[in-house]
Amino acid sequence: MDMKMKINGEPVTLDVPPNELLLDTLRTRLGLTGSKDVCRTGDCCACTVLLNGRAINSCLIFTSEANGSDVLTIEGLGQNEKLHPLQEAFVEEDATHCGYCTPGMIMSAYALLQENPNPTRKDVEEALAGNLCRCGTYYSAVNAVLKASEKLRPDV
Amino acid sequence: MRATAPTFEYYTPRTVTEVLKLIGKLKPVNMIAGGTDFVPAVRLKGFRPENVVSLVNLRRELSYVTLKGDTVRIGALTKIRDVQRSEHIRKATCLHEALSQIGSVQIRNMATIGGNLCNASPAADSAPPLLVLDASVEIVRKGGRRTIPLKNFFLGPGKTVLRKGELLKEITFRPEAGTASSFQKLGRTRGEDISTATAAILLKTDGSKISQARIALGSVAPTPIRAYKSEKELVGKTASEVILDAAAAKAAEEAKPITDVRASGDYRRSAVKALVRQGLAQALERARGGA
Numbered sequence: 001m002d003m004k005m006k007i008n009g010e011p012v013t014l015d016v017p018p019n020e021l022l023l024d025t026l027r028t029r030l031g032l033t034g035s036k037d038v039c040r041t042g043d044c045c046a047c048t049v050l051l052n053g054r055a056i057n058s059c060l061i062f063t064s065e066a067n068g069s070d071v072l073t074i075e076g077l078g079q080n081e082k083l084h085p086l087q088e089a090f091v092e093e094d095a096t097h098c099g100y101c102t103p104g105m106i107m108s109a110y111a112l113l114q115e116n117p118n119p120t121r122k123d124v125e126e127a128l129a130g131n132l133c134r135c136g137t138y139y140s141a142v143n144a145v146l147k148a149s150e151k152l153r154p155d156v
Numbered sequence: 157m158r159a160t161a162p163t164f165e166y167y168t169p170r171t172v173t174e175v176l177k178l179i180g181k182l183k184p185v186n187m188i189a190g191g192t193d194f195v196p197a198v199r200l201k202g203f204r205p206e207n208v209v210s211l212v213n214l215r216r217e218l219s220y221v222t223l224k225g226d227t228v229r230i231g232a233l234t235k236i237r238d239v240q241r242s243e244h245i246r247k248a249t250c251l252h253e254a255l256s257q258i259g260s261v262q263i264r265n266m267a268t269i270g271g272n273l274c275n276a277s278p279a280a281d282s283a284p285p286l287l288v289l290d291a292s293v294e295i296v297r298k299g300g301r302r303t304i305p306l307k308n309f310f311l312g313p314g315k316t317v318l319r320k321g322e323l324l325k326e327i328t329f330r331p332e333a334g335t336a337s338s339f340q341k342l343g344r345t346r347g348e349d350i351s352t353a354t355a356a357i358l359l360k361t362d363g364s365k366i367s368q369a370r371i372a373l374g375s376v377a378p379t380p381i382r383a384y385k386s387e388k389e390l391v392g393k394t395a396s397e398v399i400l401d402a403a404a405a406k407a408a409e410e411a412k413p414i415t416d417v418r419a420s421g422d423y424r425r426s427a428v429k430a431l432v433r434q435g436l437a438q439a440l441e442r443a444r445g446g447a
Contacts, residue, residue, distance in 0.1 A: 001166065018166035018208070019198055041196050045262055054237075054265040060195045061266065064166055065188070065212050108261065130260020 003067040007032070008076030016063045023047045023058040026073060034074035034103045045130040048104040049073045055111035055127075074103035077110060086110055089148035090141070097135035105131045109145040119149055167209045172217060172325065175209060176298040180321035182207040187323070189233060189271035192263055218270075218325060221245065230327040232270025236282070237261065239269050248329070249442065250337035250356045251285040257341055258282070270324045273309065276316045276379065283310070283380035284356035285339055287372035291329040297322045310379035335360045335368065336443035340431040344418060351375045352419045353427040355407070357435035359390075361443045366390045371403075371432060376411035376424050383407040386432065395440055404433035 002015050007030065016025055023040075026032040026049070036046035040059045047058040050072040078084035083091070086106050096102040105128055112119055112127035119127070124145045133141070167182075169175045179185050186205040188194045197203035211218075211233055218231035221242035228244050239245055240255035258264055258272070258281050272282045273293070283306070291306040298321060306327070309316055318324065337358040343349030354374035360367045369390040371383040386407035393399045413424035 017163045019163045021195070021199065040200060042192055042259070042263055045260060048262055051265075055262050056266050057192075057262045060192050060263075062188075062191065062195060064168075065191060065210060067168070067212075111261075127261055130262050 001064055001067075003064060005063075005066055005068070006070045008072060014063065018062060018064040020063050021059055022049070022051075022061045022063045022066055022071070025063040026058060026071075032073050032075050035107075036100055036103060038100070044101070044104075044132040045108065046101050046104040046132075048107040048131065050107060050111055053111070053114060055108050072107075072110075074107060077106065084110075085151045086113070086145065086148040089144040089151065093140045093144035093147060095137050095140040095144040097133075097137055101131055101133040101135075101137075105133070105137075105141050109141075109148070112145070113149055113152060117149060117153055119146070121146060124149075162204060164205045165207045167207070168213055169209065170213045172214060172296065172323070175211065175214065175323060176296060176321065178209050179323065180298045182209070185209060187211055187274075189274070190235070190267040192259070192267045193271070193275050193277075226330050227328050228331060230269055232273075232324045232326060233268045234270075235265055236267045236269060236272065237264035240264060247331050248285070248289055248337065250288060250339040250358060251282070253339040254281045254285045254341070254354070254356065257339075269327060273306070273327070274316060274318065274324050276310050276312070276314050278313055278377060278379055279351045279354075279375040280380060281341065281351055281354060281374060284354050284372035284374040285337070286327065286329065287380060287382055288337060288356045288358035288370040289329040289331070290370070291327055293324055294326040294328065295322050296325045301325075303328075307382055312378045332360070332368075334443075336439045336445075338435040338438040338442065340435040340438075342427050342431060350418065353411075353413070353424045353431060355428065355431040355435045357432065357439045359436070359439045359443055361395070361440070364394045366393055366395055366399075369403075371407055371435075373407065373411055373428055373432075375418075376413040376428055378412070381410070383410045383432070385410055390436075400433060400436045400440075403436060404429045407432040 038044045038046040042057045042060045049058045078087045124142045185207045187209045189211050218233040220231040222229045223244045245252050272280045294303045340355045342352045353376050356372045358370040369387045371386050374380045386403045389403040389406050408425050408429040411428045413421040415421045
């Protein structure tokens with residue numbers, strides 16, 4: 001089917017079968033491989049992207065269902081030359097080991113900070129609760145999000 | 157692209173009226189709401205729908221939580237996270253607690269409350285709290301509607317009373333003054349897991365006496381169930397250790413659990429006893445706290 005979306009701010013026109021996963025459209029059709037393909041059951045959240053500003057699992061939605069929507073992936077957040085403060089904080093806090101869960105973690109954190117620029121540790125833990133990390137970076141990831149939230153706060 | 161699965165006819169009607177026309181006509185037909193169960197069923201479990209009617213365009217029409225008079229109304233396509241965060245739900249403590257523990261933030265941003273009910277999983281976490289809140293569901297079809305108590309909605313795993321051409325439109329309940337409630341969930345991990353067993357408790361006290369009791373159980377029978385015999389153990393009695401223990405034991409008798417990958421039937425039955433006991437204690441404490 002023919003459809004239109006905005007991906008990382010850019011209008012995109014697509015012709016996809018109605019049963020294609022948003023994750024596959026992003027990774028295979030559009031070459032946006034930052035969103036990771038792991039469990040395909042919604043259990044690990046490595047494929048987290050923002051759909052109309054909200055964190056979702058791109059492995060649990062048909063692209064057709066996102067017709068007319070805004071999608072933000074990790075590629076839309078920062079570039080190699082200029083990282084987003086969240087990405088910087090993950091580097092500084094050594095919050096990535098193998099790195100496979102990191103894009104999902106950062107997108108979950110980004111969605112949280114959009115809604116709540118001043119989160120508590122508990123808020124961050126809840127926002128990242130779905131993002132599984134087999135290296136066990138949870139503690140430093142939460143620290144990184146809290147650090148980024150301080151950097152991003154406009155005042156003080 | 158991964159293995160290309162055979163696809164389906166895909167429809168995106170714009171209004172409830174258009175949906176009803178389509179689902180009355182198409183055969184066979186499946187509807188997709190939040191998709192968190194539907195999509196993996198298609199992609200991973202070999203489910204092959206022929207006609208899929210997407211409800212995505214109804215998200216504005218049927219996405220709301222309102223308080224009108226004494227009735228809370230929830231549109232069937234409201235995201236779990238939006239219901240969870242609505243001010244009108246806060247006082248229905250057991251519902252708020254249950255919804256907060258469904259999946260991850262991501263899942264709660266996608267899944268809808270109507271989907272959670274229509275999917276009719278015995279483990280649907282929204283069901284036990286809505287059962288103790290004595291919720292009703294409004295079902296519409298082309299040229300008609302009916303409202304039934306939620307307790308009559310489920311028929312078995314994956315089966316509801318919804319007939320050909322019918323759509324769940326709205327869930328309603330009346331928060332009753334002076335009641336206190338609690339939701340207890342046991343999973344393999346704390347949160348983020350399909351429930352092994354759940355219990356929702358709603359109590360009203362009159363001095364030291366329990367004047368009203370509703371208990372519902374999840375994941376321990378073919379459908380979410382009310383534990384009527386357990387409720388009877390409580391009503392009109394003065395709350396005591398003995399009475400609460402007896403009610404919890406009765407609830408365990410009423411459960412009809414199966415053994416599966418998550419737990420054995422025996423374990424689930426023991427869990428029901430503990431969950432109901434804990435839930436009763438918490439609901440009583442909340443009733444006394446005047447909350």
